[in-house]
Structure formats: C-alpha cells, structure tokens
Amino acid sequence: MTTMNPQPPWIEYPDAEPWWGGWRQGISEAWLLRTWLPFWQALGETAKAEYLQRWPPPTEDWRTQVTVYWK
Template sequence: MFIYQKIRFLANHKNKWDEWMLSQIATMETGNEIMPPWVMFPGEDVGWRQGYQEAWLHEVWLPFWWRLLPGEREIYINKWNIPAYWRVRISNYTK
C-alpha cells in the first residue's frame, strides 16, 4: 500500500491515525531517521495548509530536520533524492 493510501486509510480511522502519529513522534524522539515528506507523500503539493500531512510535517518531520546539522542535512537530502521543488521549500525551514 502506498504511504499516501495508508494516510488516507488512517485518516478515516482516527484511532489508527493517532497510533501511527505517536509512533512517528516516538521514532523522531529516539533519534531515528524519519522519511522525508517527498517520500511519505509522493506527488503531493508542497503547499499544505491543514490536515494530516501538515500535522505530520510540523509535529514529526520538521523537529527531526531542525535537529540535523548542515552537513547531515545535505547527506540526508542526497540519500533521499530530493526533488528540486522540495529543495526550495526546505530552504525556508532553517532554524
């Protein structure tokens, strides 16, 4: 099942979504790598305004991203083959 389809399924089953979101937060908090948004939600517009994708972005991925050092960020985005439009987008997410 594609991640996007999984998110849609979880959105329709709120308890499952909550469990998944908590597991993602726990993964991030233990220092493990989080898949990037361009992998989690392929083909999605980068201009999310609300919903599950945005909650995941702000509660899970951005805290993970901000914890990385500049050199680690470059390794991470090269590992995950970042699309050009996401490279521009995440340049705005520096802290």
C-alpha cells in the same frame, strides 16, 4: 520509518508538492509539524546534506522548500 529518521515529505506524501495546502491542515500538517520539521530543523548542515544525498528531492522546488523555507 521511525520519527528519529523519518522519510522526507516527498516520500511520505508522494503526490504532494511543496506548496500543497495539505501542509497546513489535517494529518499531513500534524506529520509535518510534529515529525518531520523537528527532525529536519535539529540536523546540522552536514547531516542535512547527507540526508539529501540519501533522499534526493525530486525537483528543485522541493530542494528549495527544505533548504530555504523549512530550514
């Protein structure tokens, strides 16, 4: 998947939870900060809703993380 349309964190790091410490260190932090968050934060509300339909978050914790904390 290209950085223009990256997979969501729950696919890229399937064993990680939204509160996982790896989001603040190492290659997972670099991926989050350089790839996924810039992509996600550049999307409009409609595009975010469409993305979440295509890649449904596996839990409400994930949905909250991306729609409230990482918006």
